[in-house]
Amino acid sequence: MKIEFNASKRELQGTGASRRLRRTGKVPGILYGGETAAQPIELDHNALFHSLKQEAFHASILTMNLGGQKQQVLLRDYQMHAYKPQVLHIDFQRVAADKKIHMKVPLHFVNADIAPGVKLQGGVASHILNELEITCLPAHLPEFIEVDMKDVSVGHSIHVKDLQLPQGVEIALHRNENPVVATITVPRGTTEADLAAGEQAAAATTAAPAAAAAAAPAKQPEKK
Numbered sequence: 001m002k003i004e005f006n007a008s009k010r011e012l013q014g015t016g017a018s019r020r021l022r023r024t025g026k027v028p029g030i031l032y033g034g035e036t037a038a039q040p041i042e043l044d045h046n047a048l049f050h051s052l053k054q055e056a057f058h059a060s061i062l063t064m065n066l067g068g069q070k071q072q073v074l075l076r077d078y079q080m081h082a083y084k085p086q087v088l089h090i091d092f093q094r095v096a097a098d099k100k101i102h103m104k105v106p107l108h109f110v111n112a113d114i115a116p117g118v119k120l121q122g123g124v125a126s127h128i129l130n131e132l133e134i135t136c137l138p139a140h141l142p143e144f145i146e147v148d149m150k151d152v153s154v155g156h157s158i159h160v161k162d163l164q165l166p167q168g169v170e171i172a173l174h175r176n177e178n179p180v181v182a183t184i185t186v187p188r189g190t191t192e193a194d195l196a197a198g199e200q201a202a203a204a205t206t207a208a209p210a211a212a213a214a215a216a217p218a219k220q221p222e223k224k
């Protein structure tokens with residue numbers, strides 16, 4: 001998804017100037033990074049507020065139109081009012097195509113409803129992590145990383161190193177670190193008999209296609 005937005009250079013700085021700016025429906029911000037000096041900026045509050053509701057706005061390379069010049073940036077931080085739906089300040093970082101970036105990207109969980117642990121064993125899928133910190137070149141930045149739970153049974157988990165990563169993407173981990181991303185647990189009140197029945201059903205479901213293939217008659221070679 002390509003996201004483009006407008007910003008203007010901000011001339012006046014300081015607490016008083018920022019307060020006056022907010023009263024006019026603008027948001028003060030800063031653009032930094034690269035070999036260029038930091039540039040104070042201002043943005044339209046309503047447009048920015050709606051953009052912040054988009055998941056992709058937080059984990060994508062954005063195109064900022066600043067004074068007629070377009071540049072690639074990342075959203076790095078923003079500050080909200082304590083109780084009002086108001087953006088108080090926002091930070092963007094310039095992006096260089098040949099330099100790796102560190103970003104937190106969201107995780108999208110799929111197929112939990114057909115996982116053996118849920119469908120057959122009555123378990124509940126739990127998301128332990130909702131985002132991951134990655135390293136990659138800007139061109140390889142994914143909007144999200146998919147977590148496929150279709151093979152997970154009760155008591156089993158998916159770890160970070162089990163994930164299929166997009167090309168050029170690395171997860172920022174410490175040595176020997178491999179945290180749990182998702183797991184399927186047993187709800188309270190589930191008995192061992194319930195688990196055993198679920199495991200038998202899961203085994204039968206897995207074995208059925210293999211048994212059917214073995215029982216099928218062998219295909220005879222065609223006569224020439």
